[in-house]
Amino acid sequence: MALVAEELAELARLPDSALPLERMAALISAEHQGKVRAEDISDAFNQLAEEFLGTHPNPADPATLTRFIHEVAGFRGNTDDYYDPANSYIDRVLSSKRGIPISLALVHLCLAERIGLEAWGINFPGHVLVGYQGLDQAYVDPFSGRYLSLSDCKTLFKQNLGPRQAFSDHYLRAASPRAFLLRLVENLKQVHWRLRDWSVVERCLIQQSTLTPEVRDWLLQRGIVREMRGDLAAASQFYQEVIETATEATLKETAIKRLTAMGASKSTLH
Structure with missing residues (x-):
């Protein structure tokens, strides 16, 4: 556990553009759960990417990858137990193929990188989205696998924040890797705060301090x-x-x- 925390702290000192999102998400999971190896998570993503490339022509496109993730591989939002802490741990999401928007967005980002697509996370209020190069004014809802138009995003914004809140395009900007990881940990922290599991909450806070001291x-x-x-x-x-x-x-x-x-x-x- 100490070695995991040390590596996370070392990586967190890198500039935003150099942060290895996948490995840091794996380290966050490992620090909370113990017997989790970042290498196993990388292997699982490699296997999914190989499966995709073995059945789809290259170059790939966002629609094909999205369909593969949600229809072939079977990833989807955990509507049965949304607040299960396992939904925030990337190793558990890879195993169960159930998650919440941010962990499923991570699946998109890690696979997109492997097959040569440019993708980014969007810290949209109340619901993380995924943007892809080549999708004009359209965004992927990683929880459902649906595409959202700009109009859909405005509707979702009003649903999440209320009708009086003013929408701005800056809500659809790409999140930096650091901001994405902070939100991943924040979700985990909020779940355990609900459970009054203070030791895990404090570990989350230490991780957030590591990312933004x-x-x-x-x-x-x-x-x-x-x-x-x-x-x-x-x-x-x-x-x-x-x-x-x-x-x-x-x-x-x-x-x-x-x-x-x-x-x-x-x-x-x-």
Whole structure:
């Protein structure tokens, strides 16, 4: 586990354009589950790519690959248990062929790279999408395998954020590998927060800090997690660090309020 964390930290120091998305997603899964090898995940993708290339002419096109992923290989959204943590682990998704939008988007990206297609993830609000070079004003919904027009995306946006929210084309921009990985970990963190599985939540926060060490919000959240676990001394240290290093006023204010409330709570104990 320590070696996995060290490799993830080493890779995270690379510039965005050089981040190996597949390997880092595999390392994220391995750090949470233990007996997961990034090489096995790579082998599974290689096998899928070989199967595709063995039955489809080269050069391939986005429509053919999308059809292969969803109709031939059988990947689809896990509508039965959307909040199952396994939906966020790429090794489990490759095994079960069930996932959530971001993990299924990763399947698209990893296979597209192997067969010579240019594809990118899109951190669309509430639902990750996939863009492909050659698809004009159309995007792939990796959860269903459907194509979405710009009009469809605007409708999905309103469904996710409400009718009063204004749509902008920037919501359809390509996500950097770092932003994509952050969202992958965020989904996993939110699932375990629901389950109040604080040890996993904190591991997710450490991974997010590894990806973006300059973000002080991760420290604030680690303080909250420690507070929830009853480790008030550690919580206090995290809050103090936020107060001393954060540039965002709202983060400082929240840390001060929680630290003050925590002190008041301690003073009532006899």
